[in-house]
Amino acid sequence: MEEIDTKPATTRERVFIVEGALEEATADVIVVTAQPGLENGFGWFDYVKEHAGPEFEEALKKYKHCGVGSSRLLPSFEYKNFKAIAFLVMPPNFRMDATSVEAQRIRAFCKNTVDIAAEEEYSSIIFPSSLNNDGIDWVAPVLMRSFKEWARESPYIENFTEIRILCTSHEDYEHYVNAANRMTSTKRRYKANDEYDDDMAVEEPVAPTSKSRRRGEPLVPIPHEDIEHMKSNGMFLVLSAKLEPTILNLKDQDGKKRQYRMTNRSRDGRKLYFRCSRCDTLAKKCENAVRARLIICNGEVMGDEFPTHHADCEPWTDEQLLVQQIDRSSRKTVKEGLLQPFEAYQDALTRISSVVANDSNAIELPKFPEWNQVRHQYFRIKKRADREGEEEEEIPERMIDETAEIGYEDE
Numbered sequence: 001m002e003e004i005d006t007k008p009a010t011t012r013e014r015v016f017i018v019e020g021a022l023e024e025a026t027a028d029v030i031v032v033t034a035q036p037g038l039e040n041g042f043g044w045f046d047y048v049k050e051h052a053g054p055e056f057e058e059a060l061k062k063y064k065h066c067g068v069g070s071s072r073l074l075p076s077f078e079y080k081n082f083k084a085i086a087f088l089v090m091p092p093n094f095r096m097d098a099t100s101v102e103a104q105r106i107r108a109f110c111k112n113t114v115d116i117a118a119e120e121e122y123s124s125i126i127f128p129s130s131l132n133n134d135g136i137d138w139v140a141p142v143l144m145r146s147f148k149e150w151a152r153e154s155p156y157i158e159n160f161t162e163i164r165i166l167c168t169s170h171e172d173y174e175h176y177v178n179a180a181n182r183m184t185s186t187k188r189r190y191k192a193n194d195e196y197d198d199d200m201a202v203e204e205p206v207a208p209t210s211k212s213r214r215r216g217e218p219l220v221p222i223p224h225e226d227i228e229h230m231k232s233n234g235m236f237l238v239l240s241a242k243l244e245p246t247i248l249n250l251k252d253q254d255g256k257k258r259q260y261r262m263t264n265r266s267r268d269g270r271k272l273y274f275r276c277s278r279c280d281t282l283a284k285k286c287e288n289a290v291r292a293r294l295i296i297c298n299g300e301v302m303g304d305e306f307p308t309h310h311a312d313c314e315p316w317t318d319e320q321l322l323v324q325q326i327d328r329s330s331r332k333t334v335k336e337g338l339l340q341p342f343e344a345y346q347d348a349l350t351r352i353s354s355v356v357a358n359d360s361n362a363i364e365l366p367k368f369p370e371w372n373q374v375r376h377q378y379f380r381i382k383k384r385a386d387r388e389g390e391e392e393e394e395i396p397e398r399m400i401d402e403t404a405e406i407g408y409e410d411e
């Protein structure tokens with residue numbers, strides 16, 4: 001019998017680093033990591049599969065469609081040391097070209113796995129010390145941080161007694177102990193990433209429908225030729241906080257990126273009114289502030305192409321625009337029922353790391369919001385989509401007369 005040595009990362013967090021043999025371990029749930037397709041896995045996958053027996057193998061087949069990051073809980077069948085087996089689908093190797101996004105992605109996967117176990121009212125779980133073919137020097141701090149975050153964020157923490165990282169070698173154990181020590185000695189600054197929090201974004205004020213929208217009258221879409229004309233001028237309408245294509249990103253005279261949101265449009269869809277969203281935010285704090293406005297008529301900028309912005313209005317960085325659109329397009333897949341909320345979030349992280357990896361201009365690595373920061377928003381979209389079914393959501397634009405911009409002030 002091997003000597004079992006335990007080191008709690010902190011007792012409050014209920015995370016324990018343990019050196020020992022799998023044969024002697026017991027808990028409610030054991031985590032195995034597998035490759036997509038679930039036929040092959042990493043670490044103790046084969047051992048667990050063998051001990052759980054043919055029924056487990058059969059049960060796994062139902063989930064071979066699960067993509068990277070997916071987790072499911074299965075019965076432990078013949079493997080009596082555990083009540084359940086959680087599989088977590090992992091890529092064979094981590095992406096080292098987008099390290100901090102990759103770490104964030106892996107942490108989201110691991111936290112989700114613990115949540116799944118907790119939701120089934122299990123209270124102890126064992127994770128392997130390595131998750132795929134890559135060594136543990138990278139993954140040890142990632143895993144430690146993910147459990148620390150889980151302890152801080154999860155509503156299930158009170159009912160959970162133990163997250164154990166089982167190290168089957170002393171070397172692995174030391175890696176984890178070091179990672180845990182480093183973590184407790186450096187306090188991570190926690191900054192809310194409100195730039196991407198669509199709850200805090202300036203939403204298009206929706207006018208009361210009864211007054212401003214003539215019911216039953218269809219809103220004429222922006223003519224196709226106008227949209228094409230805009231595109232040929234480098235103007236693309238992208239998704240707003242309400243997931244409508246009403247946002248326009250344009251360069252100013254200095255080549256800096258500005259973002260305008262459509263605040264109004266003519267009934268025939270040929271005249272579009274935009275305002276800079278950041279100027280709008282600033283204008284709320286002081287009266288008579290400068291707010292950049294832009295009008296597009298028949299697909300072309302009418303009047304001032306480079307409107308003056310508020311002195312404190314900051315241009316957008318490529319990273320901010322990228323993160324915003326990836327996040328919103330992921331939310332849209334939830335709204336359209338194409339992906340479940342967590343899957344959509346994972347998809348966003350995956351896309352962001354591949355964009356960064358493929359970008360020859362090597363833009364700075366964007367900070368994508370953490371799952372716990374956006375989770376409720378993704379679920380709210382899903383709830384709303386489920387409730388409304390096929391029914392169309394309220395259209396943010398108002399119906400107005402041909403060309404006039406009727407008193408459309410939200411302050």
Ligand SMILES: [Zn+2]
Pocket residue numbers: 276277278279280292309310313314
């Ligand atoms: Zn502005």
